[in-house]
Each structure stands twice: as C-alpha cells, then as structure tokens.
Amino acid sequence: MIAGKLKQGSNIISRYGIFIAFIVLCILLSVATPHFLTGQNLLIILRQVSVNGILAIGVTFVIIAGGIDLSLGSVVALTGVVAAGYAHPNTYPLIVPLLIGLFTGVGVGLINGLVITLGKVAPFIVTLGMMTMARGLALVWSDGRPVSNLSPAFNFIGGGDWLYIPVPILLFVLVVVVSYILLNNTTIGRYIYAVGGNEQAAKASGIRVNAVKLFAYIICGGLAALAGIVLASRITTGQPNAGIAYELDAIAAVVIGGTSLMGGRGTVTGTVVGVLIIGIINNGLDLLNVSSYYQQIIKGVIIIGAVLLDRRNAR
C-alpha cells in the first residue's frame, strides 16, 4: 500500500511537471509586465486560445488513438467558408450554417478515418493529402475569395459574450469538459487508449479497432469544424486561406501537454495546459514588445524548455 502511494507520488510529479512549467512561465510574465496579470488580459488569452484549444482537444483523441491529423488547418478554412456561405443575413436560420459546417468537418474526419482504417495508409500521409485537398476545396467553394457579410447571429459565436464571458471561451470549456468525460469515464474513451497503446492487443480484447479509430477521426473533424466556425465568426468572414499551419500549434499543444505521439497515453488536462502555455507565450511576448524575429526564437526555446522541464521531473 505504501509502495503504491509512493508510485502514485512520482506519477503526480511527472504529471504536474508541465503544470509547474506553466506556473513558472506565468510568474515570469507577471513580473516582466504589469499588463499580463490583469483580469481583462487573462480573458483575452482565453479567448485567443479557444480556437487552437478546440483543435488541440480534437487532435488529442486522434493522437491517443495512435494517429495524427495534419488536415486540421485546412478543415478550419473549409468549414469556415462553407458555414459562412449559409450565414449571410436574412437567409437561413443560424442552425443551418452550424450544422452544415459541422457536417463538413465530420465528413472530412470520416474520410480520413476510412482511408486510414480500410485503406491501411499511414495517417500522416492521408491527412497530409487531406490538408492539400481540403484547402483546394475551400478555394474552389469560395472561388478564392473571403466569404463575408455574415449575420449578427453567426458573428455572435466568435465575438459575443454570454454572462460577461466570451462565447468562444464557453465553447472551449464545454469541449474540454465533454472530452474529459468521454476519454476518462466512457468505454469508448478507454478503447481509444487501448487502440493507441497496442492495436493488436486491443483487437484481441474484442475491441473493434477500426470503429474506434473512425470515432477518433470523426470527433477530431467535428471539433476542427467547430474551431472553423468560431474562427470565421470571430473574424466575421469565411477565409479560404485561414488556419494555415494551425495543426502544428495544435499538435504542439498536445505534445507539450504530455501526450505521446506513439499513442496510448495522454490527457485532456495536459492538452489544456499545453494550449495555455502556447497562448501565454504568444500573448506575453507581444505584451513585452519583443521583436517579431526574436519572438520566434524565444517561442521555440520556451516550448522545448517547457517539455524538457517536464521530462526532467518525470525521471
């Protein structure tokens, strides 16, 4: 029993390594600039991270299941222009662009998942291909032009407040909570971990591996669609060239949060911390007026450093 406690103790440290990195970062920034630790700024950070946050949570599912999704950024653009196309004022009720947008994302996820499971092609290459395809589709659909003039109801999703809290934050929190429960307390969540951890063993345990993977890609596609809608609404236009390289930030957040790219391991809370770390780096460096070139250097150093700190503690 005592031994068990001890083990858990070391697990806790390894689990909280990245939290510590996060807190250290927050303290440093609070000391460096008085603008950082203000209620308004924290709210701004949360709103800023919500799009990347929703994407990162989505790809957490896929990564735990042993896959990867590089098409996220393009799906953000595609769902953004598609949804925006049905969101002009006085055309359709709000639910129409939302559903069509989500459906588009789910469709992309489904295709990714089907090619990966039935076609047995490496997820990296499938989603890389999809990255190009979805971008092309977004351009075709929008004829290469931003889709603007959107209804106030649609723009409320990204720009509005509800009980003084920006709607994107609420959506992000909702996604986090639901995903946490899904991964931790449901059977399908457990299966996602098992499939990512050892596909063979999962199969031999009676798990329908392909169905589980499909589920993960669909969730990921759906959440990418949600992110796309939030983004389009926030910038009040569906932008066919939106979201370029967003997948990298999302995956970085997931990995910073301790999820293994080998699959089978990872947490929603870790991803949230990863998202916040990236968010406060971006925000803090802007606040400190660090030149954009040096910002990139520092950002790279901090990301590696945070993970390094985490790994050190894990030993």
Next chain:
Amino acid sequence: MIAGKLKQGSNIISRYGIFIAFIVLCILLSVATPHFLTGQNLLIILRQVSVNGILAIGVTFVIIAGGIDLSLGSVVALTGVVAAGYAHPNTYPLIVPLLIGLFTGVGVGLINGLVITLGKVAPFIVTLGMMTMARGLALVWSDGRPVSNLSPAFNFIGGGDWLYIPVPILLFVLVVVVSYILLNNTTIGRYIYAVGGNEQAAKASGIRVNAVKLFAYIICGGLAALAGIVLASRITTGQPNAGIAYELDAIAAVVIGGTSLMGGRGTVTGTVVGVLIIGIINNGLDLLNVSSYYQQIIKGVIIIGAVLLDRRNAR
C-alpha cells in the same frame, strides 16, 4: 520454407508497388500532354526536385532512425541567408559560404540531436521548436530582407551546368549514391535501422543509440544546409522566408517511398521515387494548366492514391 518464399514474394511486390504507381502516373501524364515526356522536361523535373530530393534523403536517415525533423524548411532558409551573406562578389572564396552554410546546418542538426537524445524530448516537439527558432534566426540574421547580389561562382551551384547536366541534379545524384551506400553498406547505416526498429534491442546489442541518433540528425541538418545553399543559389538570393513547409513535402516523399514513420524501415530508392512522384505531379499539373484550386485537390488525391496502390499490392 514455402511460407518464407511466399512472404518474400509479397515483399517484392510491396517494394515495387510505389514504382508501379510512379510508372502509371508517368504514362498518364505522357498521354495527357505531349510536353511531359521530352528530354528537356525530364531534366527540368529533375532540377526542380533536387532541393526537395536532398531534403527528403536527409530526413530519410532521421525517419529510419525513428525520429522526425520538422525544422528542415527553416534550416533551408537559415543556411541560405547565412551562406549568401558570405557569397557577395569579390569578398570570400566560394568555399567560405559553402562551409559556413554547411556548418550552420550541421550545428542545427547537432542541437536537435542533443536535445532529443540527452534531453529525452520527443523529436516532433524539438524540431518543431527548432523550426520556429531557425526561422527567427534567419530573419534576425538577414534583418527580414533577402540577401542578394551573390557571386557568379555561388550562383553556379544552383544555376550552372556541368557536362550539360545542371549542377543541382549532379549534387542530388551524389547525395543519393552516398546515402545509399551509407545506409546499406556501412555499420553506422545498419545501426540506424536497428535503432529505429527497436531501440531497446539496439541498446541491448551494445549499440550506442544516442550516438547513432545524433549521426542521423547531423546528416539531416547537413543535407538541409546543402539544400538551402542550392536553393539560394538557384534563386540567386538568400531568402529568410524561403522553404516554408518544405519539410512536409520532404516527409511526404519519404513516406510515399515506403519508409515507415515508426522507424526501422525504409530505403533511399523509395525516397527517390517519392520525390519524383511529387515532382511529376507538380510539373504535370502545371503543364496541363490545371487551375490552382483544383491542383491542390488533385495533388492530395494522387498522393493518397499512390500510397493506397502501394498498400493494396502489399496485401
């Protein structure tokens, strides 16, 4: 015994699946446009793929060793501007920019390798951080401006011919040959496969795993530098914003060529075919004047399709 033979047979098909895809693609393009299958066009394709080719060969080492390198594109930019800075006419002899450029790339590879092996941080995150850092460094070094006015000697590397063959092609071929030998006939090459195939077992076999990984990252960094120099020379300027997302094309080529992202498996010839496939898609779609939007869609479809064909045959 018979089972073994059978297995080998299917291996051969799986090995040549992508060759078949490649040939099919060539035939289709030859039928579609008379401009494709001309000696001159083939030479142009080769010259066009040489930068991506050199990068892809470099990252083949890393991927076989079980890693990944996302910093390639930024290293191309960094080494390009650094080398270009020493390549103005009547300043230094040609060897100076070349060595300084290569040294820069090797240095980046070394740092990647050290953080990955000693810091035990996931390659994805280290090289993602490096991607940002190297880009920042390139911008700082060049103050965000192209470094132009380069010596004719330097520009010869990317633009000149030697015995009627463009120099970039010669360099690419040289890289391919040396890498082929390195991976197939030397002990370090075989250790790279071992480390990627089963790191635990490699350790248990007395292989200095960290040294082998370092070697792979250094080779990759060095080849990225070569690619950066060739590119800068080809476009006669060092561009701090060159090479964006080049790593994705390079990795795609490697994966199309049958190298497993799990490590331990892959060939230089496969990568060459992968590079050529991407090259002829780009060339062919331009020749056919397919609209930009549809080009992306078609490119995605072909990449997935080629790999799918490969996998189908493997079964």
Next chain:
Amino acid sequence: MTSFAFMNKNYLLRVQHLSKSFPGVKALDDIHLDIEAGKVHAVMGENGAGKSTLMKILIGMMAPDSGSIFFKGENTSFRSVHDAIKAGFSMIHQELLPFPDLTVAENIYMGRYPVIFPGWVNRRKLNADAQQLINRLGLSVKANRKMKTLRIAEMQMVEIAKAISNNAALMIMDEPTSAISQKEVDTLFAIIKNLTASGVAVIYISHKMDEVLQIADTVTVLRDGKCIVTRAASELNKDSLISMIVGRPIDIIFDKKHFERGEILLSVRDLSGNGFREVSFDVYAGEILGVAGLMGAGRTEIMRALFGLDEIRSGTIYFKGNPVKIKSPDVAMALGIGFISEDRKETGLVLTSTVKKNITLGALNLCSHNYIIDKKKEAIIADEQILRFKIKTTGRNQVINFLSGGNQQKVVLAKVLLRDPQVIIFDEPTRGIDIGAKAEIYRMMTELAAIGKAIIMISSELPEVLGMSDRILVVRNGKITGEMKGEEATQEKIMHFAMV
C-alpha cells in the same frame, strides 16, 4: 575460443551487496552471487523475485543503487551494454528483442558486424557466418530472411544464436526455453555443454525444474529480491528446489481430475487458412483438449483464426451446433470464446496501460452502465483479479510494463477469464510462469473444466500436455496428424505424430 579453465579456483564474476529499488518495490536486496568459469549457475525464483533485474544490472542496462560487481577480479560496473559486451558478456533477454525489418544475420551480429575495413559491412561474411551458426543450432531458416517473417520460437533461437556469436566469457540466459520445444531445448543444452567445456560461465534462469537440475552446476534461489540460498545442483532434487523457491512444499502439480464430458461446445470442420489446412476437431464441455506439436506446426495460427484474429480461407465453425462466422475477436468473445495468447507483448497486453485497465479491457460491460464506466466497481473487480491470480504488483494502477514477465502473463489470464468464457483457448499458458503459479493455473484449468467449460490448451511442454489433457491433438505442418486419449498418451506417441 578463449579458455578460462585456469581461473576455475577464482570466481569469474562476484556480485556483492547489490541492491536496487524501483518506486514502490525493493527488487534486489543485498544480493551476493559468485560465478565460476566453465560452470552453469542457475538463478531461480518466483515471478518478480528480481532475477531479470539482477541480470540487467550485470549487463549494464540498469544501474544498481548500491553494491559492487567484480569481473575477473576487477571492480566493474558497466555504464552501458556496449561496455559489457566489449568486456565479454552476452545475454539472452527474457523478452524477445528482435529487429523486425532486418535480416536474421543482421539480428545475430548486430553491433558486431564483420567488416571489410572499419565501418564497411562485409555482407558475404555476415551471411555466411550467420548461416553456419543457424545450422549449428539446427534451425532451418535462411540467414537473409527478414526477422519479422519468423515464428516466435524461431526468433527465440535467433536470440540464442546472437548470444552465442559473441564468444563471450560470461553468458546470461534469462528464460531462453520459455518459447521453444523440447527438440530445440536439447540443441541448446548441447551448446551450453560445449561452451562450459571451453571455459565459458553461464548464468541460467528458468522456471523449469527438470531443465535446471539437468544443466546446472550451482543453483541460487531468490525470493522477494533476497538471496535465499546457493547450493550445488547435485545436492538438490525437484521437491527441495520447489520448497526453496516457494517457501513451502507443493505436492502434486498436475492435479488432474476427469469430469463428465458434456455437449460439444465448439466444432471445427475443414478449416483452412494461412499456415494450416483442412483442420477438423470438436471440443466438449468439461474437457481439456491438449494440442501438441513442434514449434511452428501451426497450432497458434489455427487458434488465431478460430478467434477471428486471422482470416479463414475455407471451412466452418460450429458453436453449440450452430454454424457461426467469426470475422473478428469481438464476435468470438460474444459467443463465449476466450483466447490467451502466447505473445503477451504483441497481442496480450497494452503495455503503456495499467494493471487495472488491462484486466477490465475486454469486459468493461461488467463495470459500466450506458457506456459510462463505474470506476469504483472497476477497481473492485481489478483488485479481486489481482488477488485471485496472486499478481505481484505495487497496485492496480501500476503500469504493466513495470511488472515482471510472469506477472504480466498472469494479467493476461485474469483479463480473459474475467469474461467467463465457455471455451477457453490457452496458448502456452505457463510461458514464463513460476512453479507456484503454474500449479495455480493448472488448478484453475481443472476448476474451469469442472464447471463445464471447454478448454483448449496449446503447449510445447509435453509433461504439461500429458498431465493435464483429457484428449490430445497433435499438429504437424498445419494439419492434425493424430488424436489420442489423455491416459493413453505418452511422450513417444505424441512425438511420433509430431515428427515426420
């Protein structure tokens, strides 16, 4: 080969006051071990006693917390396997460590390739040397075949070849025979005799009493990380050995009782697939059906297909008289078939996951409602299984990877039996399992048969097949070549059908 015969009086290797702890366990506690050149020194102990940990420290894979190691009189503590191998150590690891995409020859000489000049591999010599070694081990495998195309047992023989090829002064063998059949064991023993004759010291770990008594000169027993005793093998017999290991005598291992045979639960007609053809047999409720054969005979393949893990090319499976299509394991499991695989790492366990989650993975329906997992209930179930199978772990939330090999095997058993299947396929169920636990598993099989379960037991250990089975099938080359009643079977009879 170097001869160390002159050093016989001195010890080749001395281990003193060696200790090692992991979070929550003291794996080794003040260990002493003296190894003589030219002798076989067996190390025995229950699952999780610390045997593998001790060996990993000797070979430099792990650092000890304290203690010293003297090799040829010099204080050494290898900081890497590289140094140990250079100093003349080699080791067969308990878990297979193959390079799946490299050839057999490359696997054998990994890290020590013959070269034409430094850095340049001499492929011809590599293949020729490897082929010679393989032939010497009586293995019919081409040296240039990819490792992943080999069967488990063949891979195990390659691991043995690899260890031998090092011309080591000290060879550590951690359960080298858990995956191979008698024929290969005999070859291995002949080789060990050769090695020791030329002065090589061998540390031999096994759970098989007969083997140890046959080959060892000295036996050291570990229990809970402590050295219990070191004795000359000649002073020991099976019973004394067992009671030293377990700490109490275990009388009968094969506690075989025969029960009334019930209806036919499962029957297979003309089943063909990859590695087997036209296989037909029946399994009755309440019986233990032993399946014997040489390594690579295709037993595992038949069962994998039956369980839906591999494709069936033709033939029919009847479950309780009804034809069924088993396309995937979930179908098989829904019918009530359970499969305990021989390869716990590949198909048995999710190594990155915990003991609890592995145990409940196939039976989450027992502790979930509307897809929501009842965590309290899950914990209770896991703890019950840990207790029932005496799994040595720091707790239900321990990561499986940190369990000793034998305890991992027990988790596989717990997991499959938790679903309470009616037909249970045990593929090498006691692989790497200690003597006490073996008895436990045999008792459990008997109990299961008693309550009307049908049991198919694939085993390469003939005593086990003979001791447990009501009926025995023999498989050769993917076909069933013989069937006999348990009480009529003898080793000779089985071997007659198993060999050409």
Next chain:
Amino acid sequence: HQQTNSNGEKIPVIGASMLSLQSEFVVNLKDAMGAHAKEKNVELIVNDAQRTAEKQVQQVETFISQKVDAIILNPCEVEASSPAIAKAKAAGIPIINVNSETSATPDGFVGSKDEQAGEIAMEQIAKLLGEKGNVVMIDGYMGQAAQIKRAIGAKNILTKYPDIRILAEQTAEWDRAKAMSLMENWIQSYGNKINAVFAHNDEMGMGALQALEQAKLKDKVIVVSIDAIADALQAVKDGRLDATVFQDAKGQGTGAIDMALQLIKKQPLENNAIFIPFQLVTKENVEGYMKK
C-alpha cells in the same frame, strides 16, 4: 509605467500590427514607421501578424488591454481584419489603417489601392506588347487580399484590350523558387506562345525572370511585377526586368505615424484618407527609386 519625455510629458505609445515581417515591403514600411516614430519621440510597439487575420485581431485586443494611445493596422485581410477596427473603436482608441483597406472604416487611412498596382502593371504590359499577345499571370497566395486585388486590377485593364489573352494563371505563393519552377513548366507547355509575364510580386517576377533567362527566352518575353524591392530595381536597371510598380513605404509609414499623432492629440484631420499612388518604375526612371 509609461515613459515621459524631457518636458515631463507622457510619451505617446502607438501599437502597430503588421501584415507580415517576412515580406520585404512590410519590413520597409515598419522601418519607415520606426524611424519616424523615433523622430517624433513616440514609442512604437510593432507586432507581426504573420499573415493571419485572427492573430491580428488578437494583437489589437492586446494593444487595447495595454491601453496604447493609438493603433496602426496594416491589415491582413479586407473583411477578416475588420473586427480589430470595431474593437479599437469600442475601446475609444484611435485606429488607422496603413497600406491597405478593411471593410470596416477606421479613423484614418494612409495607403494605396492594390487594384491600382495590378492596373499599372498590366497597362505597361499592354503597352510593351503593342496591345496584342499572350500573358501568363503568377498569383500570390490564393485568397489573400493582395492577390485578389492585384488580379482584379490586372483583369480590369485586360477588358480594354481584347487581343491580349491570359494564357495561364497559377499561384506561386509569393515564393521565388516556386515561381521559377512554375515558369519552367510553362515554358515546356507553351514555349514561344508566351509573350509576357505578370507576377503579383517582385519575388515571383524575379523567379520567372530567371527561368526565362535560363531558357534563353528573356528577350522574347516581357516581365512585369509589383513592389519595387531592391533586387527588382537592380534588375530593371540592368534591363532584365521590364518594369516594376513602386509602392511608397516611406510615405505610407511617415504618413501613418503623423496621422496617429494627430488623432492622439485630438487634432482634426483635414483628410482622413490619404491615398499614396503606386508608381510605375521602368529603366528610364529607376535611378530615382533606387535611392529611396
């Protein structure tokens, strides 16, 4: 926190969110703003939106929370950057656009219309072609404001010249190497049919130029591009590039700072939209631009 000058007055702080500091023109613009800000003793905070409208909106939000005195926006997108304007206005902070427009109206504007650049370039091509021939167009990154507007401008002009045909149009994503490859491929499929190249920026124009030179076709093909970066000006001077279109970074940058200061001091603007026209640069007048 805020600094004061020698007179004890508060030094005004201006926040600027720039389209992309990896673009040479924007770097020039930033430098012009920085130099002028220093002259006027203003603190200038420069953020790089890296061509992402969302990032730009975030940066303006951050400026608002930092309570800067004025914001200069170098918009990434016409529509997508507009929420930034609304937010600044809501916070009562003056905001002006520099270089290009948004659909929302800021408090002031200093810049040019990108359509005009396309018009000038294509007009020059028409002139050099004698109003007849085949043009290939190399687009910027698809969907970005500059790409869309430059294409529109160019095509507007072509409606006047029925004998000029667009043979092919393709993106090279603002990238010199990509443009070079694209041009090589076009030479294969169109060969001598190409009479002129219009590239949406000089980088791509230079790439096309090099490809043509390598294929020894340059003397038969006209190349015109936009931005007047140093390389392009040199090429015009050397007679390699036929023309480029100059955009006055210095004029825009100083103008924007001046306008921001006026707004901070609550002085009335005599003109809240200053358009600085694009200028055609050819071999004849290139000398004058090289000093700028």
